[in-house]
Amino acid sequence: MAGKKVALACTVCGSRNYTITExxxxxxxxxxxxxxxxxxKHTLHKETR
Structure with a gap:
């Protein structure tokens, strides 16, 4: 069974560029x-739920 996916959102523009498994x-x-x-550019990305 696949895990639940969560997104990583850019703290500068708010774009959700990456997904990871929870x-x-x-x-x-x-x-x-x-x-x-x-x-x-490289920016800080935070996990969203």
């Missing part, structure tokens, strides 16, 4: 620096 063991929301194709 991890029930992670207590805090994931924050990673990823490339945003809308901003054209």
């Amino acid at each position: 991890n029930a063991q992670r207590a805090e929301r994931l924050e990673v620096r990823k490339f945003c194709k809308h901003c054209g």
Whole structure:
């Protein structure tokens, strides 16, 4: 069975560029620096639910 998908949203423009599988063991929301194709640079992306 496939896990539930959650999106990573750019903190600058709000675009949801990436999806990951949800991890029930992670207590805090994931924050990673990823490339945003809308901003054209690496920005902080936060997990949305």
